[in-house]
Amino acid sequence: MICYDISHPKRLRKAAKVLGNYGLRVQKSFFQCEISKEGMHKLRGELLEVIDTKKDYLYIYPLCESCAQKAQSDGKGQLIRLESFEIY
Secondary structure: OEEEEOOOHHHHHHHHHHHHOOEEEEEOOEEEEOOOHHHHHHHHHHHHHHOOOOOOEEEEOOOOHHHHHOOOOOOOOOOOOOOOOOOO
16 A cells, blocks of 8 residues: 655656556555565655655555455445456
């Protein structure tokens, strides 16, 4: 799970675009990504090129498969379960 607080609209749009290439937007500033350690390293590098670390915040919360399966929700929202698939 990745979230951010970015103060400038241009950086905000760029960060959202980068994250959209890796995962699914579940809230305005929250993305759910299912990627390898190498993929996460690459994603973090791309985001660090976009954000201003003196003004913006970036949070990455790694969740193991077991932890993700234990997620709970209340209200009308639904939990999103990312599943791998192949296109033939």
